[in-house]
Amino acid sequence: MDQILLQSPLLTPTPIWLIALPLLVAFLSPLWGRARWPLLFGVHLGLFALALWLLAGVQDGPLIETLVIAPPLGIHLHADAVSLLLVALLTFAVALVAAFLWQGARAPHWQSRQAFVLIMLLSAGCNGMLLTGDLFNLYVFIEIAGVSAYLLSALRRDAAALEAGLKYLIIGAVSAVFILFATVLTYITTGTLNLAAIGMAFADIPAAMQILIGLLLLVGLGIKAELFPFNVWVPEIYRGSDPEASALFSGVVVKAFLFVLFNLVFLILADPAVVGRWLMILGGVTMVIAELTALRQRDLRRMLAYSSLGQVGLITLALGFAETTVVAGGLFHLVNHTLAKLLLFMVAALMLSRASSGHLDALTGIARRLPLAAGLFVLGSLSMLGLPPLAGFMSKLWIMAGFAEAGVFWPIALILLGALLEAAYFFRWIALFYRPVPAPRLASDPVGLPTASSAVTWPLLVLAVLLIGFGLAPVLLEPALNLAAEVLLDRSGAIEAVMGVRP
């Protein structure tokens, strides 16, 4: 930290602040007192603005922020049009969750200082994962984000939350061992940890070693990015954690890991077509299995978890195709899924604070008690399954149009099948929320906690407006997404920016 602060003038807006500021604010947490939640919200809004400002400056080429020594010997941050776009998305998502917690969280475990520190560290870790240009730093940031996520999952400290936290920690540690193993083998065979330098040297190492490193990374990152068959743990953890924490896992952490996975694929492999094809198959299988399993879920959080897996599969299917239009559509869908899943999980948080459990029976007729929340749930699920004019429709259409243009039709069939299954289970839940219930069952609010003020709904309304806005005018995002897709696929450009030579 000291070195970093000495290196760069304190007040210039550089990418390092996206990582350093959350860490600094987290470690100074005893100073903040009761201003914690406004601060969490304010810091992330500021980081969101910083990311947008930096994004405007990297239209022509990436910004390489060197720490201490120049790459490839030293460590650098690689801020380009796609990583900054995702940083902007994730900081915005954290800001909205912070606003929701600020206005709505009345449970003691969310009032604690730990919750504030953990969300800050989670955000620092995810931003670091997106921005770093060094393989070992990537591992460190993955662990920072991971440990904060395990603790957020167990924050409630009852048996269910601890079970979720322990399971998350064990599966996360397994993933970390595999990622570390791949890092070690990469250093032994290429002699470097700089991602761009690895990109240049990777083709020269023996094919068997390439496959081994690739498989280790696939298992390690596949666990965290929730890809089949490494994702069986997800529903249990989403169910045991509070929905506010699950919103962060599904909306923020998973997206950071998806980016890391595809960034590595496109940066390291000279010809990503074969690996991309396998990832597409993996994504397609993830989607179909998850959507089929979601059909018979009887717990709201588990249903949302499986829906999240299905969407991750769809995004993987699109990004694996490695073709600019489809990848841009995939990134658009990634944005939309974050917005819609945040909305759905926060609505779930509201509903769970008024119902005795997340089970089907306990939530029957909830729309009469929480009309606005139920309405927002409908909006979020319609965007999720892709109904016009919502954002989810535009991104699915964009992806399918890209596939059709390329003459590849099996993914389109899979996406339509997935949308059909999504419609089936979301409409089942919606019908249940609006089912009329005999009066006595509505008699009283079961939980003794004070109910949240109506101000809690404004982060939800912001998300709803964005989902409608991006659906009506996707042109708002189109230039940024197209550029991000080009940059993500432009291997030689990324390597040249760091190494000074074209591969």
Add this chain to the structure above:
Amino acid sequence: MLDALDTPGVHHALYAVGSMALFSIGLYGLLTRRHLLKIFMSLAIMEMAVYLLFIGLTTQPGRTAPILSDGLVEFAGTADPVPQALTLTALVIALAVLALGVSMSIRYHQLTGTTDVETMSALKDP
């Protein structure tokens, strides 16, 4: 007579085989044990195997530690310092995760009286 064994190739092969054996033991434990603490021990063994491989394969017999002391004034004949620095970092992280896992297991045991992952099923679908 045994000098022939004191070559980098033999050393590296021994380290590679030894650490892979250790990794397999850890993986086996992870997949077959049900006690929470034994699972954490298996994870620690897997991590140790990776560190051993890293340190073992990036140095050679006769190399010294990359530290300027004992009259040493330049970095000649020293081992590559990067793996050692990385392993130290990774050790600290692994220790922190392990301590967190063990303390969460203790709390879980206090609440439920169980340490068996097979019986942890409160989150399965009813």
